[in-house]
Amino acid sequence: MQNSQTISEPTRTSAIRTKTGNPGPVPAPFWPWLAGPAWLLAALLTWKLPDGDDFPDTDRFALLLLAVGLCLLILTATRRLKGRAPWALALGLGLGLWEVVQAKFLLLPRPFFGTPQDLLDVFLTDWRRLGDSLFHSLLLLAIGYASGSVLGIITGVALGRSHHVRYWVRPLMRLIGPLPPVALLPLTFVIFPSTRLTGEVLMALAAGFPAAVLTWSGVSAVDPAYYDVARTMGASNRFLVLRIALPAATPQIFVGLFMGLGSSFAMLVVAEMLGVKSGLGFYMQWAQGWAAYPNMYAALLVMSVMCTTLMTLLFKLRDHFLKWQKNGLKW
Amino acid sequence: MVISPHPVSPLGLTLSHISHSYDMPSGTRPVLDDVSLDIAPGEFVALIGPSGCGKSTLLRLVAGLETPDTGEVLAEDVLVTEPDPSRIIMFQDPTLYPWRTVRGNISLGLDIRGERNPEAVAAAIRLVGLEDFAKAWPHQLSGGMAQRVALARALINSPRLLILDEPLGKLDSLTRLAMQTELFRLWKRQGFTALMVTHDVEEALLLASRVIVFSPRPARILADIHVNWPEPRHRENPRLQELRAHILEQLETGISNIAAS
Numbered sequence: 196m197q198n199s200q201t202i203s204e205p206t207r208t209s210a211i212r213t214k215t216g217n218p219g220p221v222p223a224p225f226w227p228w229l230a231g232p233a234w235l236l237a238a239l240l241t242w243k244l245p246d247g248d249d250f251p252d253t254d255r256f257a258l259l260l261l262a263v264g265l266c267l268l269i270l271t272a273t274r275r276l277k278g279r280a281p282w283a284l285a286l287g288l289g290l291g292l293w294e295v296v297q298a299k300f301l302l303l304p305r306p307f308f309g310t311p312q313d314l315l316d317v318f319l320t321d322w323r324r325l326g327d328s329l330f331h332s333l334l335l336l337a338i339g340y341a342s343g344s345v346l347g348i349i350t351g352v353a354l355g356r357s358h359h360v361r362y363w364v365r366p367l368m369r370l371i372g373p374l375p376p377v378a379l380l381p382l383t384f385v386i387f388p389s390t391r392l393t394g395e396v397l398m399a400l401a402a403g404f405p406a407a408v409l410t411w412s413g414v415s416a417v418d419p420a421y422y423d424v425a426r427t428m429g430a431s432n433r434f435l436v437l438r439i440a441l442p443a444a445t446p447q448i449f450v451g452l453f454m455g456l457g458s459s460f461a462m463l464v465v466a467e468m469l470g471v472k473s474g475l476g477f478y479m480q481w482a483q484g485w486a487a488y489p490n491m492y493a494a495l496l497v498m499s500v501m502c503t504t505l506m507t508l509l510f511k512l513r514d515h516f517l518k519w520q521k522n523g524l525k526w
Numbered sequence: 527m528v529i530s531p532h533p534v535s536p537l538g539l540t541l542s543h544i545s546h547s548y549d550m551p552s553g554t555r556p557v558l559d560d561v562s563l564d565i566a567p568g569e570f571v572a573l574i575g576p577s578g579c580g581k582s583t584l585l586r587l588v589a590g591l592e593t594p595d596t597g598e599v600l601a602e603d604v605l606v607t608e609p610d611p612s613r614i615i616m617f618q619d620p621t622l623y624p625w626r627t628v629r630g631n632i633s634l635g636l637d638i639r640g641e642r643n644p645e646a647v648a649a650a651i652r653l654v655g656l657e658d659f660a661k662a663w664p665h666q667l668s669g670g671m672a673q674r675v676a677l678a679r680a681l682i683n684s685p686r687l688l689i690l691d692e693p694l695g696k697l698d699s700l701t702r703l704a705m706q707t708e709l710f711r712l713w714k715r716q717g718f719t720a721l722m723v724t725h726d727v728e729e730a731l732l733l734a735s736r737v738i739v740f741s742p743r744p745a746r747i748l749a750d751i752h753v754n755w756p757e758p759r760h761r762e763n764p765r766l767q768e769l770r771a772h773i774l775e776q777l778e779t780g781i782s783n784i785a786a787s
């Protein structure tokens with residue numbers, strides 16, 4: 196008993212020392228209670244201070260802040276805020292500061308810097324067109340990215356498994372692959388009848404190349420013994436490809452899919468800004484043309500939410516397919 | 527027998543004048559030199575030889591994963607040209623598929639042939655004592671457990687010939703002893719023909735009914751020793767010690783002959 200205490204003593208003091216020397220991100224118990232009031236304070240300032248100019252929707256913005264503040268209080272009371280409290284607090288303070296600086300005292304150059312209620316107003320008045328743009332962007336992305344990824348994976352498997360495919364396809368891959376798909380934009384507008392199709396083809400290219408290369412590398416790296424084990428039990432070539440090469444290469448394939456998604460996003464914006472007459476990129480281009488900066492910011496916000504949601508979905512998909520792996524990056 | 531209620535009918539094997547070589551950048555590398563061998567159905571044959579002499583190559587030829595340059599492998603008078611589930615090979619590494627659970631790995635052979643037989647899978651899992659790990663992923667297993675899974679995965683095919691390439695080579699000595707007993711018991715019960723490469727002379731003498739000693743590469747047969755003594759076999763058996771010395775001597779002369787020439 197005596198002994199074990201003397202042994203455990205140093206551990207405890209060192210634990211205390213690290214705690215005082217470096218207060219981690221874990222909030223102290225009173226901390227979460229600040230998040231709600233921060234939003235309520237922002238609501239109060241928005242409502243009570245006079246606007247510096249004639250802004251729309253100031254009251255509604257105050258109402259929104261109030262609603263969020265109350266929700267946060269409820270979440271805190273039911274202890275569901277947890278680690279998100281610091282972020283909720285910072286956001287509330289940030290919005291309040293933005294409101295005061297720009298809507299009340301007009302400290303930053305306008306119209307390039309808008310006010311929070313300007314942004315809110317865009318969502319309240321122009322949500323139909325924003326939604327429509329989002330839908331068209333998603334459609335373009337879905338068709339281009341999905342077809343490109345599937346074709347890329349098929350090409351990658353074929354490259355990994357067949358000498359003939361390697362002989363004929365590899366030079367083409369080396370010629371076209373490293374080229375940024377954007378560079379093909381002028382050419383494809385001439386070749387393809389519709390700008391939509393152009394966008395889709397380029398997006399497929401952007402997604403397909405990394406998928407193909409990474410799948411190829413994954414399939415070539417499959418331990419030959421994996422094939423031997425299955426062959427000795429009478430496996431067909433089809434089984435070897437679909438049930439061994441593909442699952443064995445899945446970690447690599449997902450790396451390719453992530454890279455492809457990134458370049459598809461880039462390609463999407465470029466395609467919509469330069470030719471396709473719909474989508475968030477087009478909306479942004481249009482808003483900028485009219486110096487409608489709040490609209491531009493709104494579209495940007497929608498676009499980033501769209502991208503991060505798709506990224507998250509892909510991570511979820513990966514976690515599902517790679518649940519057999521020991522560890523993986525958390526998004 | 528738990529897996530197949532009746533013992534399988536063991537496979538007889540004939541290797542006649544087998545020579546094999548691999549193409550290397552520096553020319554061909556002979557690996558097997560005129561190997562001839564007759565294995566009766568139900569025998570347990572151990573192959574011993576210096577490392578790199580061509581034992582694994584011989585097993586791959588028997589499994590049908592490769593075909594010999596010259597000579598023939600006959601399984602019951604049928605020429606072996608490709609792999610067949612009646613001849614299952616088990617490697618030194620368990621080579622489990624990390625994306626399949628223990629159960630998924632064991633049922634591999636059934637999946638390949640499009641069969642569904644949950645009872646057989648459960649029986650195979652029980653046979654190697656891994657009931658609690660049926661849903662585990664391979665990375666959660668110890669080396670011994672992984673090799674048990676590999677054994678169950680082989681046995682579920684009811685092989686008539688089990689080909690073992692240093693199956694216990696990487697296990698710690700305790701696990702190794704347990705697995706030796708298990709392997710021997712399975713061979714007795716199931717009645718398959720067993721062809722096992724090992725680098726452990728004692729293991730060969732404890733398990734096999736016949737020990738073949740190979741020369742350094744290219745492998746030739748130096749000695750063919752029938753080990754027929756009563757069971758249970760013990761390491762302390764004077765006859766075993768005698769044979770062990772004899773085999774080690776054979777191996778050494780084989781190596782020194784190469785050095786001399």
Ligand SMILES: Nc1ncnc2c1ncn2[C@@H]1O[C@H](COP(=O)(O)OP(=O)(O)O)[C@@H](O)[C@H]1O
Pocket residue numbers: 548549555557575576577578579580581582583584743
């Ligand atoms: N696929 C291959 N290509 C070229 N050389 C090989 C190949 N497989 C084995 N070898 C060579 O053949 C010889 C015998 O190998 P192996 O049969 O694995 O020996 P053992 O199992 O007796 O240790 C070794 O020298 C090895 O390097």
Ligand SMILES: [Mg+2]
Pocket residue numbers: 581582691
């Ligand atoms: Mg070997």
